[in-house]
Amino acid sequence: MNLLSDPVGVSHYLVVGALLFTTGVVCMVVKRNALGVLMGIELVLNGANVNFVAFGSPVLRGEQASLLGLDGQAMALFVILLAAAEAAVALAITLNFYNNHATVDVDRADDLKG
Amino acid sequence: MAEYLIQTVGLPEWLTWSLMAVLSAVLILNLMAGGALVFIWAERKVSARIQDRLGPTRTGGSFGWLQSLADGIKLLAKEDLMPEGADGMLFRVAPYVSFCASFAAFIGLPFAFDMVGLRLNVGVFYVVAVLGLEVFGVILAGYASASKWSLFGAMREAAQVVSYEVPLGMCIVVPVMLAGTMDLVTIGEKQAGWFTNWYLFHDPFTFVVFWVYVTCAVASVNRAPFDLAEAESELVAGFHTEYSGLRWSFFFMAEYSSMFLVSGLAAVLFLGGWNGPVPLATLAGLSEGTGETTGALVRLLGLANLLGKATLGVLIMMWIRWTLPRLRIDQVMTTCLKYCTPIAAAMFAGAMVWLWVFPGGVLNLDDGSRRPGEIREGWLEGPGGRAPAAATAPASIPAEEAVAEVAG
Amino acid sequence: MMQALVATHTLLAAGSPGINWHGFFFLLFALLACGLALAVVLADNVVRMAFYLVLSLGATAGLFFLAGAEFVGAMQLMIYVGGTLVLLIFGVMLTAQEPFVAIRTSTRDKVLAGVVGGALLAVLLQAALTGPAWSGHTAVDASAGVSQPTATPLGMALVGVRVDGDVASGQPSPVDGQVRSGYLLPFEIVSVHLLVVLVGAAYLARTKRRKSSASVRDEALTGVVR
């Protein structure tokens, strides 16, 4: 199949989702700044969301989408909500970490090392 | 018009559609820019009259009509300064972020029946969400300016706008609940008829909620007495302390257009939108669907109605600004969290109960709206009212296969 | 003239021959989303990272609108972008000082991450491109699809009633004859979860004020007079 010549379909969305997901993972790995890691997580969740929406989209899948009904979109909604919640908790942890260590560098969080 | 171009002039279809898109974008943009010019002039005149002055009197005749234009030219000619130590990219991009956010929000706002950039079935939600992005540019500007005053302004704006979105959302939910849809066109259309059909007068709760909305709207667009982000007597000029020239004017335009936007939103949600207090067109037996020319005229009347209401809202904001002192940041937050949010929540519950007790409403003296079937067929239910073809078609893929797909 | 405004909403979905607008906007938003995501990884400054992230998420919201999920798109704009906004603020507050603006990563880590990321991407793309059923476009009437309402069914589903086939009423979906359950339980769980998170986050990052400003003021006054 050829992505460039085909009309936009689920595959296209999956590719975008995969790219977002991968960048998110790389971001989580690469960043030493706790906030950067957090942003990586956001990207990962966002990539997953793209997939959910694509699978549940009636535009992209036509009648096939009705197999999933609203599940795709509802799942995406829940992911968004949980991502927001996760961001809040992660930020609180970062803040606490910053209070204790005066830095947001995650490599310095080695208190549990023997 | 698109059809006219395609059929009569014989333009290729893609060009026509592109032209149409550009045209509507230009219309909205001009509405914003032109509106900002008019409102800046009006602000000067209104403030002058309030303060026992004359205001601009020379540029462009005795009323200073062209004053804002002259100001604009001056701003264009002004040097765009950037402080040393500023984050150059973010500093440059911040005004445009603000401006784009308020521009994009206009896409969802209907100006008259059926006259909307993009009719979304989540229209009101979209408008509020995009409007909330305006704060983003402000925060970027505050951070990127490398000035402490800017940073203070940005932090205040962030705290304020994020907080005020909660009661603002709750206020907006009330008309959405009454209309049963988030589609702004439908919400406006449901208030057709005499002014008693307006959601403002629907029940006592909506009446209160309207004033909470006004408070929150003023706060969320940073107008006095909630203009803490720029608070010139405390923070010099707040987030735009370091801005000058054209970039500054973009912030300015964004401020005025979001003022206009929240006023327009208030008009659609509470004040009947494009429906005048007296249903003139209906009384004359006309409606948007009556015919090409008459329909256009009726729409123009609706447009005038909505613009008038929105302008009135903007003028009231100016009146407030030139009358009241500024609140302190903790008082602004108290107003939001201790007063606006609980009141909005209580009024929401009240309106819900009212709707349950009087499902038909009590003040609907006369339903002077258009007779169904003229044009509203399929419109009142929102853009998805017409059942999509795909939904009616029988399923072609067996369920097992679909599950397998997802799992795979 | 003014119908031009009206015309735009059909424009996106028009799918007129000549230019495939759907494809064009998809390409635009997809490139924006991916490019800005990449920029998040490459940027050093935490505020810029957050800026790119917000734009990336906004572009994704555009993709959602294109896929007909308007409610999710608006939700994405409001919650995700708004939430990240708060993230940005914290980023500014915590790390606006010089030493924290850019914490650099060693090249070794970068290379390693690149390899792992490349491998992951390869696997994911493989999965994305090989699913036969996903690639086929069913050439739906896009204009109808885009404006299909999603907010009401979603809202109904969240409170437990499925308009597309409801388990409570035992009514099968008119489309595929299936009976589906609503999301009342997940919805409630998420609500409680949010509450817990709210309390937890407030506890973790609490601001304790030792002395109220009023008492300090009084003390200062008496101290001077004494």
Added chain:
Amino acid sequence: MSQVIDDDPRIIEFDVRTDEMLVNMGPQHPSTHGVLRLVLRTDGEVVSEIEPHIGYLHRCAEKIGENISARQFIPYTDRMDYLAAMNMNLGWSLAVEKLMRHQVTEKARHLRVLISELSRIASHLVGMGAYGLDLGTFSPFLYAFREREKILDLFEEACGARLTYSYITVGGLTADLPPGWLARCEDFLNQFEPVIREYHTLLTTNAIFVKRTASIGVLSPELAINYGCSGPVLRGSGVDQDMRRDGESIYTAMYDGYAFEVAVMKDGHYPRDHVYPAVPHDAVLGDCWHRFFVRMLEVVQSMDLVRQAIDRYSACKGPLGEPVKVAEKIPVGDVYLETECPKGQMGFYLVGNGTAIPWRVRARSSSFSNLSVLAELCHGCLIADVPAIVGSLDIVMGEIDR
């Protein structure tokens, strides 16, 4: 958790460690009333410490005074409190007259009362308008200036100047009033009286104004006295002191026979000579609201005094009397005299050595002492309160820096 060990009770400690920031407010800032520079140490929006830096407008007025004769010094007093130049002229003239044991004519005495009280109204109008500006409302400022312009018009007719008058001078006044002036002054007062109600509506009783000023910057009477505060700042704290009544005899003699009640809260209420708005519930004696309110009362009080002065002045027959010669010798000795200026007690100290030129000139400025209390008032307040407190002190930098 960060545990900053602090002995200083003024430090407000948070568990979230936020960094303190030093912020320069001024010398170019909209609400520091001139070239005042305040260095704020802030933790977020909370100000933990504030340090005023002054001297940007220092012109060595005292040194200049040691090189010119006493009457030549009058224009320099104009430039101290340039918003109430008449009162400055009066203070210096009285101090020199005290040393010279010079007695002005009865007519000059009443004219001085008339002019200086009118000047007090003008000064308080600026203070009031600028205070509104500090709190973010622009319109009262212009309403105040509109009325002040009318007073300046009157002054211009009397002495030819609108800001630096040099009208009251050693030994009298430079000129008598032009014909018809008194009638125009009456007209102004009659027109001005109802306008005060507008000010009360826009500011004094405005809910937001009260919220911004009540219980903010509370100055206890002990602290006010200890810091040498004077004028409305002192009276706003409930200290019953007004040099027009309590000062030295050469000054109080000027007000002999005038009926006025000092604008201060006694036994829980302000003078009831006119109808004033009620004190809001959350206002505490000594806060910004009371300082502002005292000024508003003094405007009315000064109007009464002007009316009385008009009557007495027009009853006086005979000449105004000539001021002393420019090169008049000053006797040996030193005197100090404080007069009640709009901003507070302005003191002039003068040492004469028998020549026309004073050996030493000293100007004790009321704003100088009033400003020095700022650091005490701003502990733990918010940034937005700083302009509110500075504005309530109603300072003029020309007078502080001299």
Added chain:
Amino acid sequence: MRGPAFLESLEAAVPGGVVGTNLEAIDPWVEVAPQAIAEVSRWLHDAPETAFDSLQCITAVDWFEPDPKKAAKAGWEPHVELVYHLWSTRARVSLVLKTKLPRWKDGQPGQCPEIPSVVGVWRTADWHEREVFDLSGVQFVGHPDLRRILCPEDWEGYPLRKDYEMPLEYHGIRGR
């Protein structure tokens, strides 16, 4: 309590504090020994019958005649005189304290003469003493933060001294 009785109680409270008086002057004054100024101030502030709770002004007068011819006729030795104007808000009376200091400490020009600070008695003395230090060059011992207040921190000389000469240049700005 006026005049002699007041002086007696002051003398009793701070022995050796009062050096001289002039009750006939327009503003009667009491001359105080420089080292006793803080004690005298404390007593004046605290004693209930006097209660000079307010310090209005501190002035330094430089008694110095640069012209040697005039100096011979002056009739006084060069010195710096500090004048404290006190005010009692309760009794509504004023009091003038004077104290004489040498122009320079140990006779070395540039060395400011020293006197105890009265900041502990009246907080307003903080800025007033700073101003006197700034313009007239008197060192107040015990002042918490004795810096220049009106002149820039790096200004040289004490402008209100009679022998003060404006610097030729200040940071590239011509002075004379």
